[in-house]
Amino acid sequence: MTTWKEQLEFDRRHIWHPYASLANPPPVRMAESANGVELRLMDGRTLIDAVSSWWCAAHGHNHPEIVGAIRRQTEKLSHVMFGGFTHEPAVELAQALIKLTPPGLDRVFFADSGSISVEVAAKMAVQYQHSLGFPAKGKLLALKGGYHGDTCCAMALSDPDGMHTLFRQIMPRHYFADPFDFESVRSVYAEHGDEIAAIICEPIFQAANAMRFYPPEFLRQLRRFCDEHGLLLIFDEIAAGFYRTGPLWAGDHAGAVPDIMTVGKALTGGHITLAATVASAKVAETISAGHPGAFMHGPTYMANPIACAAGVASLRLFQTSDYAAKVAAIESRLNAGLVECRHLPNVTDVRVMGAVGIVEVATMPARTDIERVIDRHGVWLRPFCNFIYTMPPLVSDSSTVDRITAAIRELASCAPGPQTADGDFHE
Ligand SMILES: Cc1ncc(COP(=O)(O)O)c(C=O)c1O
Incomplete structure (x- = not known):
């Protein structure tokens, strides 16, 4: 001892x-x-x-309702592989998330951390374009000053001059625009549009990199631009979601709804790691109609029941407080x-x-x-x-x-x- x-x-x-x-x-x-x-x-x-x-x-830490939910779930079913099984906490959490996320986002992928949910969102976007017959669209347009996580794809979507420059060699190269200058989106797209599957951003609040806010109008312009050019729009709400910037979602400042949203962090109120990538029916159905049809991702601890039970309790608090x-x-x-x-x-x-x-x-x-x-x-x-x-x-x-x-x-x-x-x- x-x-x-x-x-x-x-x-x-x-x-x-x-x-x-x-x-x-x-x-x-x-x-x-x-x-x-x-x-x-x-x-x-x-x-x-x-x-x-x-x-x-x-x-707050150790919230009795979340701790109680974790305790009860641990005694019943701590884990079961999500390949071939489902369970009550996963279904209840998906139902609660669909209720809380903006209209149209109703297909849920559970991930183990925020970074993984970003990887999943990027893969969804690429597989979506692949299914539509655009296999060359394997890049994303992201924003300077952004941060999306520490895994390889998430690093690659973060500010290219940020804290990950050391790893440039193992990062896939994406394209970047300036959240204070919409023309930069147009000019990047004019040059590389054939390769771009989606635009990803932290809506309104760029947290772990630039710690700054940018105007809601930029998000509305992004939404229109994506619609005009057949791009998917991904909002990473991992830091800014769940009321952090005022409204439930940071995207609500602009009244803009993405095609794919990532959530994490406060999803379980800080009690256990869990994140989710929530997509529209259009994204899910297009992927399903393409080849191979299956969405190609599946982590070992996907939808861990204890984490999902914590998420259900946390979302109940978001709904009732x-x-x-x-x-x-x-x-x-x-x-x-x-x-x-x-x-x-x-x-x-x-x-x-x-x-x-x-x-x-x-x-x-x-x-x-x-x-x-x-x-x-x-x-x-x-x-x-x-x-x-x-x-x-x-x-x-x-x-x-x-x-x-x-x-x-x-x-x-x-x-x-x-x-x-x-x-x-x-x-
Ligand atoms: C906006 C955003 N996306 C993704 C992540 C990565 O989440 P995680 O650390 O859970 O992998 C973070 C973490 O700070 C974040 O702020």
Whole structure:
């Protein structure tokens, strides 16, 4: 039996953390438990999770209804292969998703993570065009400043100058346009249209790469453009969906409905990994009518019953809690708490939309300042690149949001840190 401090030391030497070096690992804290908006550490301290554990824990951590659903499902049927079987949680989750997603999206593929759901969406688009007799349409048009995940295809659809440049050689090459300039979509298409199957974007809110918002009109233009040119439109709602930016879906800002939508993260409220790719009947029927007819993807843990049961409980909470009002209240507290950061010398911009608050700095403060602010305020922040941000649980009350913005204000007022090697502060 080892003590938690020995375990922490073992972790430091042997276990990779996201975007971290094993030779010079960044500090990690040892979590013991979580409840609501708070994480409890092994040393007894608590931290407000201002990041919702990478934007998942929308209903707060360890929500009793989701935990109960997981417990009951675990005792009945933990897993069964989805090839040749189905089960109640998968059917109920698909029914709930179809009810919540925009009209026309009613064919569901369950995936193990957000990145995989993006891979699935891209494969659907390519197989759709293949079935229509366009086998050369094997590329996608994506947006500069975007992020769609860390697997090969998802990396390749993310900003080409973003954090994955090292892997250029193993990434398929896609085409990119600028979300602030619709002409760039037209000109990329004019040159490469014969190869393009679909357009993929994070609607309105580009999260893990650029941490910025772009105008809804761009989405409406994309929708019209795709219709005119026989392209599919894919909305990656993994970060922005489930009320994060205000409405249920970020695409709702524009009243635009995609042909394929990916959801993940808050799908299970941050309790267990699960994502889904939801497509229209047109996509599904075209793929089915082509050759080989079968959609060619099928992960081992597809539609895991425990994850689906968590998803059902989470979606019930989205349907029964007034998150639109909760997010509006969070937005106004974020605005009130972050506005004065604009005047700080190291701050270049402050952006708030829904339950997203971003303070962009010219240079990130030093790691020691980040750690000090986290510990002093009891607020967990995970700044990256030039962004100090919060995406708190959607159940955060005003005093929680005020504590978060106080911590962000203090961090934003710290002196710029040493310029770090590229990659040090990635998400
Ligand atoms: C918009 C978007 N798409 C895809 C992903 C990848 O999801 P996952 O980390 O679950 O693979 C992320 C993760 O941050 C994301 O923000």
